Amino acid sequence: MTHLTIDHVSMDFPTPQGPFRALDGVNLKIERGEFVSLIGHSGCGKSTVLNIVAGLLQATRGGVVLDGKEIDTPGPDRGVVFQNHSLAPWLTAYQNVELAVRQVFKGRKTRAEMREWIMHNLRLVHIEHAMDKRPDELSGGMKQRVGIARALAMEPKVLLLDEPFGALDALTRAHLQDSLMEIHADLGNTVIMITHDVDEAVLLSDRIVMMTNGPAATVGHVLEVDLERPQDRVMLAESRLYNQYRQAVLRFLYEKQRKVEPLARRDGGTRAASAGRKAAGHA
Numbered sequence: 242m243t244h245l246t247i248d249h250v251s252m253d254f255p256t257p258q259g260p261f262r263a264l265d266g267v268n269l270k271i272e273r274g275e276f277v278s279l280i281g282h283s284g285c286g287k288s289t290v291l292n293i294v295a296g297l298l299q300a301t302r303g304g305v306v307l308d309g310k311e312i313d314t315p316g317p318d319r320g321v322v323f324q325n326h327s328l329a330p331w332l333t334a335y336q337n338v339e340l341a342v343r344q345v346f347k348g349r350k351t352r353a354e355m356r357e358w359i360m361h362n363l364r365l366v367h368i369e370h371a372m373d374k375r376p377d378e379l380s381g382g383m384k385q386r387v388g389i390a391r392a393l394a395m396e397p398k399v400l401l402l403d404e405p406f407g408a409l410d411a412l413t414r415a416h417l418q419d420s421l422m423e424i425h426a427d428l429g430n431t432v433i434m435i436t437h438d439v440d441e442a443v444l445l446s447d448r449i450v451m452m453t454n455g456p457a458a459t460v461g462h463v464l465e466v467d468l469e470r471p472q473d474r475v476m477l478a479e480s481r482l483y484n485q486y487r488q489a490v491l492r493f494l495y496e497k498q499r500k501v502e503p504l505a506r507r508d509g510g511t512r513a514a515s516a517g518r519k520a521a522g523h524a
């Protein structure tokens with residue numbers, strides 16, 4: 242049985258002008274432990290796919306099956322990390338993770354076991370030194386580390402990452418990518434990650450799912466990335482294979498799916514609706 246199946250998923254959003262078809266017939270099968278990236282131009286529907294897998298949105302047609310069970314609501318078997326952290330601002334890093342751990346393990350772990358588990362997850366992402374700080378006392382990268390610790394602490398079957406490092410500077414981003422590579426090598430979670438960064442996709446993924454431009458976006462091409470992991474990024478830069486993968490993704494994005502859009506329309510229309518929805522979701 243396939244671990245996770247995205248089966249003929251289509252999504253129509255209601256708009257004042259009538260239904261807007263964001264996705265049309267998205268199919269994808271993901272095996273346990275796979276690291277899959279979704280890449281595609283802005284607005285093609287990556288977050289919509291991820292939100293359907295998270296159970297935050299219901300597909301208009303088709304559906305998602307995880308270990309034989311159809312997904313229709315959010316659940317602790319899917320840990321989500323967004324680009325902008327969604328930590329409770331009044332709680333410390335420790336307490337943010339604790340909140341999730343209590344929800345999932347209440348009645349199954351003793352207080353001492355919960356504490357050990359929270360600390361274990363904070364250590365995994367190298368943030369234990371800041372466990373008593375509140376989000377406003379943490380840098381962007383540190384907040385994302387806490388968000389990842391919180392998601393991992395729920396022991397999800399699938400980790401869903403929506404541009405988790407998108408708002409970070411290049412160096413912080415590289416450190417977090419390294420941490421994620423280590424964690425994935427250690428724990429073998431199934432990961433679906435949205436990224437706009439071709440290097441990040443090639444560095445981290447077993448497969449890169451490239452989406453066509455919307456409306457009615459779908460899977461355009463899937464690239465298998467056969468590189469040893471965890472990877473040393475300095476060595477990789479010189480790898481011929483790595484550069485071939487990079488070029489394949491770049492070619493898809495900038496030749497096959499080249500976006501020709503008048504500047505004035507770039508941020509208009511349905512994108513505004515999307516931005517509003519995202520802002521609300523991240524608050």
Ligand SMILES: Nc1ncnc2c1ncn2[C@@H]1O[C@H](COP(=O)(O)OP(=O)(O)OP(=O)(O)O)[C@@H](O)[C@H]1O
Nearest residue numbers: 254263283284285286287288289511512514515518
């Ligand atoms: N609630 C909504 N109502 C109407 N249209 C929506 C809604 N949510 C998303 N859309 C539209 O669906 C399409 C896909 O949006 P989505 O946010 O999934 O794209 P994306 O690939 O994640 O974009 P980005 O890379 O910019 O984050 C866009 O055209 C967007 O405007």
